[in-house]
Amino acid sequence: MKETDIKELNERIQKESAFVDMLNLEMHKVIIGQKHMLESMLIGLLSNGHILLEGVPGLAKTLAIKSLARTIEAKYSRIQFTPDLLPADLLGTMVYSQKKEEFQVKKGPIFANFILADEINRSPAKVQSALLEAMQEKQITIGENTYSLDEPFLVMATQNPLEQEGTYPLPEAQVDRxxxxxxxNYPTKDEEKHIIRENxxxxxxxxxxxxxxxxxxxxxxxxxxxxxDEKIENYITDIVFATRYPAENKLKKFDGMISYGGSPRASINLALAAKAFAFIKRRxxxxxxxxxxxAYDVMRHRIGLTYEAEAENITTEDIISEILNTVEVP
Amino acid sequence: MMLKYKLILLTILLFAGFASPAQQTRISAKLEKDSILIGDQITFDLLFTGPAKAKVNWPVFQDTLTSEIEIINSSGLDSARKNNLLELSQQYTITSFDSGTHSIGPFRIAFNMPDDTTSYIGISDIQDLHVLTVPVDTTKAIKPIKGPMDAPLTFAEILPWLLTGIGLLIIAAAIWYYTYARKRAKPLIPVRQKPKLPPHIQALNDLEQLKQKKLWQEGKLKEYYTELTDIIRIYIEERFDIMAMEMTSFEIMEHLQALHPDGESLEKIASTFSLADMVKFAKEKPLPSDNDTSWLNAKYFVENSFRRKEENEPEEENKALTEKVQKENE
Known part of the structure; x- marks a missing residue:
């Protein structure tokens, strides 16, 4: 890429990313606070990635994705995951039409642009797998027919960190997707006062x-x-490698604390998310x-902790912070 | 009448001049004290004083003096000749376990004179030994037999343990020193190291070297700005104790603003960092004058921050060290 290309790209981005400010303005009309959540939703939307949200109920998750769908004139579905949910309830099924005397396809709620998979860990593995497969393949097969999902397709799955009884925790391989x-987090005091007044x-x-x-x-x-730039690529690989081999990266104290580090998906998503973030910042x-x-949002679910780390109350956030404070910035 | 007195006087003088051996003999028995507590030990001395040429049959006691008095120990027979008299003595350590008054003696010691078949006998005095019992308080309960008393520890008994302990301590200290020295990659025999240059001298030297490399003149802009920012970041790390190598330009400026409130200097270094980021990450190609300005900004920042430090905290020690290092380098 030549020098002029970046200048031209910068100019194009200045022009094309103008909607980001308008979108933020519109979203903040209905969502008070939660700046980070809205920013993450935009990153996911712009880099074609899905988002796993963790937070207690009542923090405007549903309202946020609903409002985002409305600002983009997109179709929105909310699926409440329950233990008795079946893959067909999600994807769709073949229904016999007596009038036409044949089986007809009834598409499920997954056929939308924005999906809110509420409390994803309340459903058994087969339903989770169905959703995650759709997220990956961007297509659904019902009977003999394969249907492509609408673009943009963004899944925002939620998990409640408090209630773990009767849940089916997502396997690491699926969380990685x-x-x-x-x-x-909770809103600030001022934000909460504002929410009270509006309600x-x-x-x-x-x-x-x-x-x-x-x-x-x-x-x-x-x-x-x-x-x-290649320097940034090196920085990304240094960070991801530090999660895999902490002792070799001046982080001997985390030796034996990490059961598995970030996969190559971590490196790819770190690069993609950083690009989207740069776009949002109009660069x-x-x-x-x-x-x-x-780094935190991309890597926190891609680092596995050992029992020793859990016994010492070390979180993945602690590890990421330490890595960012240890790896040299280019 | 006169003759009668003369005969009496003659008889007295005759008998006085020829005293018999038995008359010259004295047997003495002497107790250390006349009363003891049952089981106590005292000494008993038996002394014979007689003619110098007397052949004495000294009594031999086995284990007892009398049936109630036992001999614990006896000294050897001691003999001496004084004033033409023979003195024989022996000391016995005695005890008694029978309460009451026991008589010791009289002891009869027989002796002969040369050219005289007569056997002479000397008799000692009688000594009374009062053996007292321990008073018993019958009003109190009977106590069990007291256990054996611990003998006090002697130095000879402690010595082997003491030596073993000292030996183990020496071995442990040697192992610790060896591992500590290895851990710090320190030779067992320390070698005098060259003193480190003060940060500002090092930074100015590095800047001068960078200038002489003529990197940007050869079109190596990225290398030039990478080295330039690294010099500044190392200087900031050592001068301000900020982990600048692990921070982004924005974070470094945030920390500097809190520690180094010189507006002009900060503005210059911020513009250098900003331009360096553009060159390093956005393929920016600045004008030659910008490259020179960036170098001058870096130099200004180092000199200015050093001067501020000197003004705020004049350090004679620092100056002396600088001169010393410069001399050594020459």
Whole structure:
């Protein structure tokens, strides 16, 4: 890529990413606070990745994805995962039509642009697998027919960190398919006061459509063009390798604390998410700040802890922080 | 009448001049004290004083003096000649386990004179020994037999343990020193190291070397800016104790603003970092004047921050070290 290309790209991004500010403005009409969640949703949307959200109930997860769908004029589905849910309830099934005297396809709620898979860990493995396969393949087979899912296709799955009884925790291989795992925290005091006032008056503002799904697909193309220098690639691999071989990367204290480190998917998603983050910041190139900004969300579910680490109350966030403070920035 | 007195006087003088051997003899028995507590030990001395040429049949006691008094120990027979008299003595350590008053003696010691078939006998005095019992308080309960008393530890008994302990301590200290020295890659016999240059001297030297390399003139812009920022980051790390090598440009500036409130200097170094990021991560090709300005900004920052330190905390020690190192380098 030549010098002029980056300049031209920067100019294009300045122009094409203008919707980001408008989208944020529109979303903040209905969502008070939760800036990080909204930013992560945009990263997922722009880099064609799915998001696993972890947070207690009542933090506006459903409202956020609903509002995002509305601002993009996209189709939205909310699926409540329960222990008795079947893959067919999710994907769709063949239904016999007496009128036509034949089996007809009845598509499931997964045929939408934005899916909120609420409490994904409440359903058994076969339902989880069905969803994760659809996320990966972007297509569904019902009977003899295969149907492609609509683009953009974003799955936002939620997990409740408090109630673990009667749940089916997602296996590591399936969690790895989510690009980001976002931890949602409570709003601040001022934000909470604002939420109370809005709920008491009952004046709930509504979002309006800002862009179309095709604009998102176009933006995704530009995001892929964002320049990622070799120095940044080295920085990404240094970080991911530090999760795999901590002792060789000046992190001897984590030796025996990490059961498995980040997979190559971690490196890919770190690069993609950083590109999307740079796009949101209206830049045509990735800088180390972008990597650090997305590192926690990309890697927290891709590092396995040993019993020793759990006994010492070490979290994956502690490990990521230490890695970021140890690996040299280019 | 006169003759009668003369005869009496003559008889007295005659008998006085020829005293018999038995008259010259004295047997003495002497107790150390006349009363003891049952089982106590005292000494008993038997002394014979007689003619110098007397052949004495000294009594031999086996285990007892009398049936109630036992001999614990006896000294050898001691003999001496004083004033033409023979003195024989022997000391006995005695005890008694029978309460009451026991008589010791009289002891009869027979002796002969040369050219005289008469056997002479000397008789000792009688000594009374009062053996007292322990008073018993019958009003109190009977106590069990007291256990054996511990003999006090002697130095000879402790010595082997003491030597073993000292030996083990020496071995442990040797092992610790060996492992500690190895861990720090320190030779067992330390070699004097060259003192490290103060950070500002090192940074200025490195900047001068960078200038002489003429990297940007050869089109190696990325290398030039990488080295330039590395010099500054190492300087910041050592001068301000900030982990600059593991921080992004933005984070470094955030920390510097809190520690080094010189607006102009910070502005210059911020613009250098910003341009360096563009060159390193966005393929920016600055003008030659910008490259020179970046170098000058870096130098200004090092000199300015060093001067500020000197003004705020004048360090004679630092100056002396600098001169010393410069001399050594020459």
């Amino acid at each position: 989510f690009m980001l795992k976002v931890i949602i 008491i008056t009952g004046a709930f503002p509504e979002t309006k459509a800002i862009i179309k799904p095709t604009d998102i697909l176009k933006a995704r193309g530009i995001v892929r063009e964002v320049y990622l 045509g190139y990735v800088i180390p700040e972008d990597i650090r900004a997305v």
